[in-house]
Amino acid sequence: MRIATWNVNSIKQRVGHLVGFLEEAKPDVVCLQELKCQDAGMPRAEIEAAGYAVETLGQKAYNGVALLVRAPLQMSEIRRGLPGDEADEQARYIEAVITGEDATTGKAVAPLRVASIYLPNGNPVESPKYPYKLAFLERLRLHARALMAEETALVLAGDYNVIPEPEDAADPEAWRSDALFLPQSRAAFRRLLAEGFTDALRACDPRGGLYTFWDYQAGSWPRNQGIRIDHLLLSPQAADRLVSASVQKHLRGLEKPSDHVPVTVELAPA
């Protein structure tokens, strides 16, 4: 079972790269962020033609998240929006239970719940955007705690907009006072992890220096001035099955790339 997360920075601009990734990596589940379009604008036909079912929580111009599953897998118990704030209208969370047969093995997959998350950026720190970010992280922690009580495999994947540790930035000093790296942001992320999650990429490669985002500006990509902000957090039942995790770095080098690249984990059958 291969699960990927990717902030595509506009699905309409990136559907070609996405289909290429689906054909190349053949992920079973894909969590997308920053669709930047409403549900009606989602390029479903191209994605379905590549063999995937699509569920979205879209929004005009900003945010927007989606879940894709490779046929004949299916999604059920779809939850749109993160609980805990009825007034929150930003499209940043979609969750589903994955069921059905693995296309490769033909065997029924073990119960698995997956969420695609686009955490608020939080800058500027002096604006209401920063408390919104911290509140979102706390809402996510409380919801994650409730899901954890089911004791089934759970994967919370997405763009967390949090640099967990200094080794997750090429130049940590440049991010010192940024919402992505402030001590309060990192502490809130650690509190989420402390509910019992494993940071999959960190667990597979603790050395650091792996990045998932390079700014379009200031030559960040050619200078490898990246940061690691896209994460897959695994419940114990999922972490027990963790085989490998990898960053699809080559996609940043394509024409008209997203500023993020996919991160993928491989889970063994239960």
Place this chain on the structure above:
DNA sequence: ATGCCAGCATGTTGCTGA
């Protein structure tokens, strides 16, 4: 200290992102 780049809106510039 600011803009650098990129995408979207009802636009010829402003907002947002990270």
